[in-house]
Structure formats: C-alpha cells, structure tokens
Amino acid sequence: MNSCRSSAAMLLLALMPLQACTRDSRAAEVPRAPQQGAGGDLAGRFVSHQEHIQPAGVKPFTGLQLVNPHEGDAKAAAMGGKLFVAYNCVDCHGADGSGAMGPSLADNRWHFGGTAPEVFESIYQGRPEGMPAWGSLISEDQVWMLVTYVRSLSKGKDVTTENFGGKTVERTGH
Amino acid sequence: MRARPLFLAVLTIACTHESGTPPASSTNAAFTPVTGTRIAAPRSGPPGEWPMPAGDYSASRYSELGEITTANVKNLHAAWTFSTGVLRGHEGQPLVVGNTMYLVTPYPNVSYALDLATEGQPLKWKVRPENAQTAVGLACCDVVNRGAAYADGKIFYNLLDGHTVAVDVASGKLLWRTQMGNLAKGETMTMAPLVVKGKVIVGSSGGEMGVRGWIAALDAMSGKEIWRAYNIGPDADIKVGKRFKPFYHSDTTANQGAKSWPAGTWQQGGATVWGWLSYDPELNLVYHGTSNPGPWNGAQRPGDNKWSAAIIARDADTGEMVWAFQPTPHDVWDYDAVNENILVDLPIGGKQRKALVHFDRNGFAYTMDRATGEVILAKPFVPMNWSTGVDLATGRPAINPDKAPYQGKKVSNICPSLEGGKNQQPAAFSPATGLFYVPTNNLCMDFEAREVAYLPGTPYIGGNAPEVPGPGGYKGEFIAWDATTGKKIWGIKEPYPVWGGGLATKGDVVFYGTLDGWFKAANARTGEVLWKFKVGSGVVGNPVTYTGPDGKQYVAIYAGIGGDMGLLIAGDVAANLPYDVRERGSTLPDLARWTSWGGMLFVFSL
Numbered sequence: 001m002n003s004c005r006s007s008a009a010m011l012l013l014a015l016m017p018l019q020a021c022t023r024d025s026r027a028a029e030v031p032r033a034p035q036q037g038a039g040g041d042l043a044g045r046f047v048s049h050q051e052h053i054q055p056a057g058v059k060p061f062t063g064l065q066l067v068n069p070h071e072g073d074a075k076a077a078a079m080g081g082k083l084f085v086a087y088n089c090v091d092c093h094g095a096d097g098s099g100a101m102g103p104s105l106a107d108n109r110w111h112f113g114g115t116a117p118e119v120f121e122s123i124y125q126g127r128p129e130g131m132p133a134w135g136s137l138i139s140e141d142q143v144w145m146l147v148t149y150v151r152s153l154s155k156g157k158d159v160t161t162e163n164f165g166g167k168t169v170e171r172t173g174h
Numbered sequence: 175m176r177a178r179p180l181f182l183a184v185l186t187i188a189c190t191h192e193s194g195t196p197p198a199s200s201t202n203a204a205f206t207p208v209t210g211t212r213i214a215a216p217r218s219g220p221p222g223e224w225p226m227p228a229g230d231y232s233a234s235r236y237s238e239l240g241e242i243t244t245a246n247v248k249n250l251h252a253a254w255t256f257s258t259g260v261l262r263g264h265e266g267q268p269l270v271v272g273n274t275m276y277l278v279t280p281y282p283n284v285s286y287a288l289d290l291a292t293e294g295q296p297l298k299w300k301v302r303p304e305n306a307q308t309a310v311g312l313a314c315c316d317v318v319n320r321g322a323a324y325a326d327g328k329i330f331y332n333l334l335d336g337h338t339v340a341v342d343v344a345s346g347k348l349l350w351r352t353q354m355g356n357l358a359k360g361e362t363m364t365m366a367p368l369v370v371k372g373k374v375i376v377g378s379s380g381g382e383m384g385v386r387g388w389i390a391a392l393d394a395m396s397g398k399e400i401w402r403a404y405n406i407g408p409d410a411d412i413k414v415g416k417r418f419k420p421f422y423h424s425d426t427t428a429n430q431g432a433k434s435w436p437a438g439t440w441q442q443g444g445a446t447v448w449g450w451l452s453y454d455p456e457l458n459l460v461y462h463g464t465s466n467p468g469p470w471n472g473a474q475r476p477g478d479n480k481w482s483a484a485i486i487a488r489d490a491d492t493g494e495m496v497w498a499f500q501p502t503p504h505d506v507w508d509y510d511a512v513n514e515n516i517l518v519d520l521p522i523g524g525k526q527r528k529a530l531v532h533f534d535r536n537g538f539a540y541t542m543d544r545a546t547g548e549v550i551l552a553k554p555f556v557p558m559n560w561s562t563g564v565d566l567a568t569g570r571p572a573i574n575p576d577k578a579p580y581q582g583k584k585v586s587n588i589c590p591s592l593e594g595g596k597n598q599q600p601a602a603f604s605p606a607t608g609l610f611y612v613p614t615n616n617l618c619m620d621f622e623a624r625e626v627a628y629l630p631g632t633p634y635i636g637g638n639a640p641e642v643p644g645p646g647g648y649k650g651e652f653i654a655w656d657a658t659t660g661k662k663i664w665g666i667k668e669p670y671p672v673w674g675g676g677l678a679t680k681g682d683v684v685f686y687g688t689l690d691g692w693f694k695a696a697n698a699r700t701g702e703v704l705w706k707f708k709v710g711s712g713v714v715g716n717p718v719t720y721t722g723p724d725g726k727q728y729v730a731i732y733a734g735i736g737g738d739m740g741l742l743i744a745g746d747v748a749a750n751l752p753y754d755v756r757e758r759g760s761t762l763p764d765l766a767r768w769t770s771w772g773g774m775l776f777v778f779s780l
Binding site for chain 2: 085086087088089091092095098099100101102103104106107108109110111127128129130131132159160162164167168169170171172173174
C-alpha cells in the first residue's frame with residue numbers, strides 16, 4: 001500500500017490495535033495523524049533541568065510556562081498509557097515504565113526533570129542517550145497525554161530503600 | 175498439558191540434585207575421556223598468549239597451559255586487579271599478546287594496553303574513540319562489548335555506535351575508524367571481530383529494532399569494506415549463488431531469504447550477527463549465527479523467515495554462503511542462533527567427523543558436519559518443552575503446539591525462556607577430556623505476542639515474556655557435555671543463570687564465573703568445585719589464561735554485572751545511574767543482595 005510509506009499512515013497503523021481494544025469513548029478523540037508542523041512554535045524552547053544553576057538575576061527558562069492541558073486527568077493518563085504501547089515506548093522503558101533498555105520512569109528520579117513541561121520537552125525533542133524526538137511525528141496533545149501517563153507512574157512510590165522483600169516487577173529480557 | 179510427560183522426562187535427566195541453594199556438584203565416577211577428539215585448528219602461536227576472543231579460530235577456549243592443576247588450584251589467589259572505569263555489563267574477555275594485555279570496555283568502548291612486564295601493570299596507552307551517545311539508548315541488552323581481536327600488530331574492535339576501529343598496538347594510534355552500521359535505523363555493534371587472512375570480519379546488532387542483519391569483512395590495513403552479506407532478502411544480497419549447497423533439500427529453492435517472508439517484511443526482519451565467529455582454515459569457511467527474526471510476534475511474518483535464527487557457513491574471502499541451517503524455523507520464541515560454533519573433529523559412529531558443535535538458545539545441542547551442514551545429532555541440554563525433538567531427516571524441530579506463542583493468546587510456562595538454554599556465554603572444549611563445558615540457563619517464560627508497528631529507531635518487538643525459574647529449583651548450571659553421544663556427563667547447579675563463559679585448560683581445571691560474583695574452578699573430569707573466589711561484581715564475561723613475563727600461569731576474568739540478564743531482568747542491579755532506580759525484577763528477585771555493579775579485571779595465579 002502506497003499510503004503505508006507515509007509516517008502518518010504508520011502512526012495510524014500503530015493506533016489501530018489501540019482503537020480496536022478500547023471501549024473508552026475517548027479513543028475516538030485521539031488525534032489520528034500528526035499535524036503538519038505540530039507544535040512548531042514550541043521548537044527550540046528550553047526548560048530548566050534540576051541540575052541547572054540559575055545565576056542571580058537571570059530569569060528561568062521560558063519553557064516552564066508550558067501548561068499540561070490534561071494535568072491530573074486519569075482518562076488522559078489512561079490514553080497516554082495506550083500510546084505508550086502503540087509508539088513502542090514500552091519496549092524501551094519497560095512495562096509500567098519500570099525500566100528496560102531505557103531508564104525507569106516509575107522511580108521519581110528524573111535525569112532531565114520531572115515537571116510536566118520538562119517531561120514534555122524530553123518527549124517532544126528527545127534526549128541525548130537515544131530518546132527519539134517525537135515532536136515532529138505526533139500531535140502536541142498526544143505528547144501531553146504521554147506526559148500525564150508518565151508522571152502518574154511514580155505517584156506514591158518509595159524506591160529509596162531496597163530491603164529485598166515485598167513487590168517485584170515482571171521484566172522481559174531480549 | 176500434553177507437554178507434561180516430556181517435561182518430566184527431561185527433568186529426570188537434567189536434575190540430579192534438587193537443592194536450590196548454592197552449587198552442589200554432581201559427579202560421575204564412571205566417566206572416561208572421549209578419546210580421538212581434537213580441536214579443528216589449534217593455535218599456532220605461543221600457548222601462553224590469548225590473541226583472539228576465543229583463544230583460537232575453532233572457538234575452543236582451551237589452553238595448553240597446565241601449571242594450574244586439579245591438585246594445586248586450591249592455592250590460587252588474586253595477583254592484581256584493574257578497574258576499567260566503566261560500570262556496565264562486562265561481557266567479553268581480555269587479550270594477551272607478548273607482555274601486553276588489551277582490554278575493551280562496554281560503552282564508551284575505551285581500550286587499554288597494560289604492560290604486564292612492569293610491576294603495577296601501568297598503561298602503555300588508552301584509546302577513547304569518538305562514539306555517539308545516542309547508541310546507549312538503542313542497544314537492546316545493555317551497552318556491552320564482547321572484546322577485541324589481535325592480528326599483525328593491531329587490535330580491532332567494534333564501537334556501540336556502529337563503527338569498527340583499528341589501533342596500532344605499538345603506539346596506541348587509532349589507525350582507522352569505519353562506519354559499518356546505521357544508528358538511525360537502530361543498528362549497533364557489540365560482537366568481537368575475527369581476523370582472517372588480513373580481513374576483519376564483523377557483524378551487526380539490533381535484532382530487536384527492526385534492522386536487517388549483515389556480516390561484513392574489512393581490509394585490516396585500510397579499514398575499507400571488502401564484502402558485506404545480508405542474512406535475509408534476495409539471493410544476491412545474502413550471497414547465495416552457485417556455491418550454496420545446504421544439506422536439507424527443502425532449503426535449496428531460490429530467493430528463500432525473501433520468499434519465506436510476507437512481501438517485503440524481511441527488510442525489518444532482524445537476523446543480525448551479534449554473537450561469536452569461528453573459522454576453519456582448511457575449508458576456508460567462517461561460521462556465524464543469526465539472531466531472532468523481527469518482530470517477535472510471528473503473526474506478522476508467517477513463513478520460515480530464512481535466514482534468521484540460523485547457523486551459516488560463508489567463504490572467508492568472498493562472503494558467499496556455502497551452507498545454512500535453521501535450528502528454529504519461524505522462530506516465535508526469540509531463540510537466536512548466534513551462539514558460538516565450536517569446530518572440533520569427533521569420532522562418531524566409528525567415523526572421524528569434521529564437526530561443528532553448537533548449543534542453541536532453543537535448548538538443543540547440535541553436533542553437525544561443518545563441511546556440509548548435516549545435523550549428526552541434536553539433543554536437549556537443558557529442560558525444555560517447546561519441542562519434542564529434532565527430525566534428523568529434515569533438521570527441523572517437532573513443535574509442541576501448546577508452547578507456540580501466537581498473537582492474542584498468552585502461552586504459559588514455555589521452556590527454555592527467551593534467554594535460551596544458553597545465550598552469549600560461550601562454552602569451552604577440552605581435547606584432554608573430549609568434553610564441552612557449557613554455561614547454561616534454566617528459565618521458563620510466559621509469552622504474550624501482540625501486534626507492533628515499525629517505527630524506525632524504536633524497538634520492533636511485539637511481545638512480552640516475563641520469566642520464571644525452570645524446573646528443579648535452580649536457574650543455571652555449568653555442565654560437561656559429550657557431543658559424540660549428546661549426553662550430559664556432569665553438572666554444577668547454580669542459583670542464577672550462568673551468564674559468563676567457560677575456559678578449559680590442560681591442567682584439567684575448568685573455570686567460569688557466576689552472576690552472584692563467584693569465580694570458580696572445577697575438576698574437568700568430575701565437576702567437583704575445587705576453588706572459588708568472590709569477585710567485586712557479578713560475572714558475565716569469559717575467563718582467559720596466559721603466561722606472565724615471570725613464566726607463571728595467570729587466569730583473568732572481568733567482574734561487571736550487566737548485559738541482558740543484569741540490565742533487563744534483574745532490575746535492581748541495573749540501576750547503575752543515580753537517576754535510575756529500579757524495582758526488583760521477579761525473575762532474579764534477590765540477586766542484588768549478592769552483588770552490585772562494577773567494572774574490574776581480576777587476575778589470579780598460584
């Protein structure tokens with residue numbers, strides 16, 4: 001099929017199993033294709049990282065003004081969880097973001113910052129150790145759903161002390 | 175359900191000890207050496223050196239050194255150590271040539287030359303080639319490197335980001351750096367090269383990323399590519415021509431590297447070459463395996479998917495395919511066939527056979543004819559239930575339908591797991607006993623296949639396969655194997671998969687390391703553990719032995735947990751970055767009590 005060659009159609013394909021298996025009425029609202037130049041006005045923006053030191057008198061990076069339209073929305077988080085599988089995030093970051101090829105997203109530790117705008121930036125423009133830049137492929141709204149899902153993963157978790165009892169996580173090797 | 179009787183039958187063979195706690199060795203007093211065996215191409219250089227990844231072209235990992243014996247090995251002690259400065263999985267092994275030791279670290283793939291002739295082993299040089307950081311997140315199974323190869327005053331090794339490099343050993347100068355893999359497609363490189371007649375032979379990694387696997391030869395002097403053969407696709411691309419004579423008739427139709435896939439899907443079909451190479455100088459054939467087909471979900475690629483999960487013999491000069499054999503046609507279990515092919519001459523059925531012995535991920539040990547690709551025998555070397563046996567008329571496994579994953583159904587308790595009965599951890603062979611010394615895994619899995627979209631640069635997997643311990647209460651075993659009969663002679667059960675390789679020596683001492691950080695020496699004839707030392711981190715590398723400038727025999731091993739087992743499965747020992755804390759993995763839930771990450775070389779002597 002010729003249409004398969006476009007990345008847009010590929011992402012559609014990626015979403016097909018998602019739409020087939022969900023009864024959530026929101027499924028229909030998932031943007032079906034990347035919008036041309038989606039989020040173009042965000043490109044090149046910076047957000048601050050936790051390890052950045054701000055010299056006195058310098059204003060914080062403007063990226064912090066990004067606002068998650070789905071903040072705290074459980075349905076958006078659930079949809080983000082489906083996108084997490086559809087876009088193959090799961091095979092890098094593990095089931096429930098528990099860590100695999102890529103780092104854990106469920107430990108409340110953030111290499112590039114864990115605020116909504118910072119996670120948005122990580123997904124939107126990628127990160128140095130192999131995190132792809134999704135901003136040119138998927139809609140801004142889908143990125144925010146992913147942000148909402150990812151930030152929900154470590155809620156209430158305490159991973160500070162390992163006492164070798166209790167819960168374990170199922171992991172797949174390769 | 176139908177699998178159960180078989181399962182129990184295998185159990186009775188494989189589990190002589192039920193104890194799950196650290197190693198009880200099972201001995202066999204009746205053992206007599208398998209006589210008339212020999213390494214196909216024993217080393218021609220000094221026995222005190224270790225110039226190639228497996229010591230010799232035959233991948234034997236055998237040393238003629240015999241100062242360390244079953245009688246004195248109890249006196250072995252740590253002689254010196256070296257920190258590589260890197261904390262990820264240290265698969266692979268050092269090289270020793272003359273009075274210099276060469277090491278290559280996991281990413282960022284630093285190489286070191288250590289002067290063994292000077293007290294304190296100072297560096298002669300340290301080389302840090304440019305190596306794209308992006309590769310770290312694209313490597314499926316930790317950022318490992320399986321070592322360098324030495325030839326003609328140079329060492330050659332691969333960079334994770336898809337380059338092959340050559341370093342002048344006299345000066346440490348980087349002589350060339352050639353891009354072989356395409357990182358943007360998810361291709362990385364982790365395997366150890368083999369140098370054959372001035373050609374550096376290398377292969378790709380990335381079977382979980384929807385790449386198209388290849389093997390290639392570079393000119394050792396210039397770094398220019400001489401030939402490249404894909405393993406899937408049309409005949410011309412995979413170098414199938416007049417010389418191709420597979421043993422099994424069904425393998426002879428044209429363009430099956432493309433036709434055994436749904437239209438075009440071979441382009442993302444995996445079949446990478448991330449394991450070990452061996453070479454027979456007399457036949458001039460290079461032997462390699464290929465990885466799993468992509469994606470794991472078999473529903474997206476009906477057909478045999480040739481030549482994924484295959485063993486292939488190629489002409490070393492041209493790359494032409496001479497024969498190929500697929501241990502697992504249409505693999506849906508992630509049973510790569512990349513494990514080493516050990517080249518030995520063996521007496522079988524009253525005849526001396528030019529054999530190739532291969533312990534496959536799928537749990538069968540294959541004794542093959544290395545000239546023709548004929549399977550002489552194939553027997554399970556670990557507990558298994560996915561197949562009831564190999565039909566020697568066709569070479570194909572009889573598949574237990576209850577243990578074949580397919581999309582939409584979760585299949586439980588498939589043995590062995592996707593880590594295989596054995597994985598990258600290479601076995602060793604001793605012509606003194608005629609036996610193979612094989613580090614094995616004893617894990618099973620539940621497999622759930624699902625549809626997956628190909629998105630370049632992201633994993634192309636389509637499956638989830640959490641693992642559980644195999645039958646018998648142990649998760650790994652170091653076994654001695656008679657490849658002329660397909661029988662286990664003895665086994666040392668281990669609480670964890672034995673993810674480090676073996677070493678056999680003339681002193682009848684065999685060595686291996688464990689995930690929980692023990693480096694062990696055992697009697698090659700009985701399996702009795704004679705000595706052990708707790709090294710600084712779990713072992714996923716392979717022991718080597720050499721003669722020091724003082725004339726003594728040394729044994730060296732990396733301690734540095736990681737690789738697939740450490741990084742992906744254990745979880746709790748994988749968090750070697752301050753911003754990455756992982757919950758315990760259910761497969762090896764308490765491994766982190768016994769070890770932590772590291773990156774050290776340990777060297778022992780009497």
